[in-house]
Amino acid sequence: MKQDEQYQIPKDKNVTKTGLDILYTSQVDRNVTDENLEMKILSLKHLLEKDPKAADLKWSLFVAASNTYRYDSCLKPFPPMYIKNECKDIEALRRAIESVPSLPLIYKELNEASVYENYSEMIELLYWVLIRLRDPHIKSVQKENYDSILKKVPLEMPVTPPNLIFQVASAKQSTIEEKWKSSATNYSTLYAYHGSRLENFHSIVHYGLQQNMCKRSQFGKGIYLSSELGVSLPYSPVGYGWGGSLLGSEISCIALCELIDHPDIKRGDSRDSAQNRLIDSVGGKIPDKYFIVTNSDLVRIRYLLVYTQNLHTTSTTDNSGLLAWFKQHKLLTFVLGYVVLLASVGLTQNKQVEKYYRLFIQKAGFE
Structure with a gap:
């Protein structure tokens, strides 16, 4: 393990809080x-x-x-x-x-x-x-419970199941969760998937899905979700997480969310034009299998579905060797390899090197 110099904590007790950037x-x-x-x-x-x-x-x-x-x-x-x-x-x-x-x-x-x-x-x-x-905290789900979780949204399209599933659980006295439950009192709830890039999930887990952070707006502004995992998967490309990870350095994430079935949730399978279309839509009617949430308070993340490229089978693997160093420093490894390649090309053009090479071939009896 590498030792670093001890950092200095800022002396100012109160750090400015802007928007969602709560600094705890x-x-x-x-x-x-x-x-x-x-x-x-x-x-x-x-x-x-x-x-x-x-x-x-x-x-x-x-x-x-x-x-x-x-x-x-x-x-x-x-x-x-x-x-x-x-x-x-x-x-x-x-x-x-x-x-x-x-x-x-x-x-x-x-x-x-x-x-x-x-x-x-x-x-x-x-x-x-x-x-x-x-708050919230992430905890592993046992494999025997994967099917029951995936059945919360019955699928019509065949799709590769996730390698791992994690529950996103709120603290017992979470005011946000209590507010959500209060809003759901007179409504039913349903589940849907949301795909996003890996680097977005740190803020998504801690602040939830926020309407103002969503850039997709072909069918109107809002949080886009789908009842089909296969629809959400392309929006969660494989991203580079951490080189020392037990899950593998390249993973992708899908959020399985619980929604309050409120009029502010627009859905493509509705025949009501007030429910299947948003005023600011440039693409017309919302497609089937899609939901667009226009109120962030109506959606809560319940599970994270994780797709891994190189899952380690044991938690006791020692990643302190040279191979682990190369994995954690891919760019530097690439640069070093490139330098070695250039040096090799340069040496092959050197007459002195060629002379010793031919002498070695003769001594070894290859000629």
Whole structure:
């Protein structure tokens, strides 16, 4: 594990909050005592032991949001310890992320007495992402329950099932969840899928689907969902998450959402023109299998369906070797390979090298 210099937490207690960018500043510990340090380490150990795949997914979504050029809109909430003078120090955050090894290796290191002295920045960041951002929380679903979850939306089109399913659960006293349940009192609910790019899911999980963040508007402005998984899948291309992930570095996500069947939800299977068309639509009637939600308060994410390219079968895999380093630094590996290629081409044109090469061939008896 790489040791980084300890970062400085901003002295300003109140950091400006703009729009949805809630920074959770009140939850950041500014004075590390032996007692709360021990609590942080124990909390991380408990989570990594209890549900390593859920922790891995949450961290992978955070990393994907951090590494996109659209981090200013995708990385919400943003870790407050990397805000200096109200400016986001994304480069310092990315360097810290680069130093984080696989979660099984972190779990082993957390048993060492000097772990905080050596890896304080990494522990604080992991604790903020995996523990502090606890509402909602992500937890793994057992494979025997996959079918019952997928049957919440009966499919007519054959489609590849997800490799993993995770539940997005609200805290017991979540005001947002209570508000949603209150709004659903006089209405039925239904389930539908929503596809989006991987880097968007960090903010989607913590703030829900927001109408003003959706760019698709051919059939009107709103949150687009579908009753067919195959319709939503193309909107969730494979993205690069985290090189040290147990799930694989390349994954894609689909949100399975619960909707209140309210008049503000427009649907393509309705025969009522007031329900199957939006005023600002340029494409006419909403297509079958589509829903468009014009009120963000009517939809809640219940599950994340994850498609993986290279799922590790064990949580005890040690990714600290040379191969893991290459996986986590693909761009640098490519550049090094290119340099080696150029050097090889240059050497083949060198007469002195050619002379020794022919001498070697003769000595070896190949001529």
